[in-house]
Amino acid sequence: MTRLAILALLAATPAAAHYGMIIPSDPMISQEDGRSVDLTISFSHPFEEDGMILERPQAFSVTHEGEATDLLGDLSEATVMDEPGYTLTYGLDRPGTHVFAMTPVPYWEPAEDAFIQHFTKTYVSAYGDDEGWDAELGLRTEIVPLTKPFGLWAGNVFQGIVHLDGAPVPFAEVEVEFYNKGQQTSAPSDLMITQTVKADGNGVFTYAAPSAGWWGFAALNTAPETMDYEGEDKAVELGAVIWVRFEEWITR
């Protein structure tokens, strides 16, 4: 293969990370906004808006005041970033924080010679009531927010604890990526499409978002078990993903 061909191949491969995505129409629904929230659910490389196929998830739920409700049957098939995904309009009957969570089926990624399963969640506040913003759902792996995961200004920091099987993960690696909707920005280097921070010894990580929009945080760990792929044991990457929107600072 010529060097040119290799370069062309590299250029065609997204440099970004895989992300499960649950993006609500608004993370803070006021009574003037209506009585429901629209969700767009996908699997993608969000910075490059490079969609991937999202199979029907294993589970999709909303948790409110500690009670989880199964919404898997309410998902509508949709095309998101040119690939199969889902949408859902969910009626918000009560105030407070509603946490939407998806457990996808493990995705076989030949390029990484591993399965990928991203436990994904997004927090939505209804009607000015933020109670429940720090809810831990008990997912196999999840980022438990230490910063309220909505109502943040661009430039604020977001902090969370990485949990795996119910315990903090010291020095966990967390990938951070911007949902670059409409390709509103570009990165001067591939290294800046997906940024990486590490948690401290207590599993706590910190990131300051430089601009308004949706930011995805994915804490990645390798499962102790393997999965079979064509007769071979393969590693399973477990991702704890949370989506957080930062709001633009408006000067009057």
Place this chain on the structure above:
Amino acid sequence: MIRTCLAAILTLALSGPALAHRVNVFASVEATDAGDVVVVEAKFSTGRIPTLGEVRVEDADGNLIGTHALQDDGTARFPLDPVAASGGMAITVTTDDDHEGYWILTPTDIAGGS
């Protein structure tokens, strides 16, 4: 309709500073054996429940329908008057420490609860 008629109330409510100690108000219609009941719930942004305060209920034209005292659990309940509520209702809670919040119970909200 109700949004226009209640504009003055909304403007008043929205013009106030969003204090660190807000009171959130939510209202819904609950079907009971005795008929539909409006349930008003008030809660400070801290999560604490206001135990003293007044609930003021107005129709879509801004006419006062009634006032009710907040109960110890931060709620107030009163029978739904379907005629007075036909265009919706504005429900304003003023706590005794002078914090105020509101909820607009729209005709759709009322129909959904019945």
